[in-house]
Every structure is written in C-alpha cells, then in structure tokens.
Amino acid sequence: MVIIDVASVASEDELHRLLQREFDFPDFYGRNWAAFWDAVSGLVFIPEQVRFVGWKSLAERVPDGAMILTDCLDRYRDRYRPGLRVEYR
Template sequence: MITIDVGSVADEDELHALLKRELGFPDFYGMNWAAFWDAITGLVRIPEHVRFVGWGQLAERVPHGAEMLGRALDDYRAEYRPEHLVERV
C-alpha cells in the first residue's frame, strides 16, 4: 500500500507533480489527464492499494482534478485491475 497526502494540493499542476513523484512516473510525464491514463495503463504499475489522505480538501480546492483522478482510477480498476483498491479519506 502507498499513502498519498493530497490535502494541501492547491491546483492541478501541483496534483500532477505529486502523482508523478509518488507513483514513479517518468520524467517525460505530460502533467495532464491523458498522460496520467497513459502512465497508469502502460508506463508504470501502480501499487495494489492506494490510499489518498485529504481527499475532501482536494475536492474543495481542486474539484476538477479530484473528479478526473477519481474517474481515471475507477476506469483503471474496471478495465485493467478489478482487484485494485483506492481509498479516498
């Protein structure tokens, strides 16, 4: 399991930088939602269990980013890894 604290993220650029660092994305990561999808479906294998701490604060400060991240991870689980667990606390 990996825990990622998103509670202090202020914008989508910061969110992408955090995801890049914590999930081990390559230097050429494009810092957008299409690139996020490409990264999790073909470039890196994200941990079996990902726990996001501070999700409520992220949803308040960066609603589009929280929605896109949640949707991408839900789609990833549905299409590629049904056993993948994401917690949003």
C-alpha cells in the first residue's frame, strides 16, 4: 500500500510533483494530466492499494486537480486493474 498525504498541496503543480515522487514517475514526467495517464497506463506500476490522506483539504484547495485525479484513477482501474483499491480520506 502507498499512503500519500495531500493535505498541504495547494496547486496542481505541487500535486503532480507529489505524485511523481510517490509513484516513482520518471524524470521526464510532464506534470500534467495527459502525462499522468501515460505514466500510470504504461510507465510505472501502481500498487494494489493507494490511500490519500488529507483529501478534504486537497479538494478544497485544488478542486479541479482532485476531480481529475479521481477520474484518472477510476479509468485506470476500469481498464487495467480491476482489483485496485483507492481510498480518499
């Protein structure tokens, strides 16, 4: 399981930097949602369980980013990893 604390994230750029570090995305990661999709769907292995803590703060500070992230992870689960469990706390 990977636990990612997003409570202090205040921008999409910060969110992408955190995701890059926590999911071990390559140095050339573009820090945008198209690059996120490319990374999770073909470049890195996402663990079977991912827990985001501080989600309420992220959703308040970076609502579009929080929404897009959940959409991307739902799509990833539907297409590639039906057993993926993602928690937003």
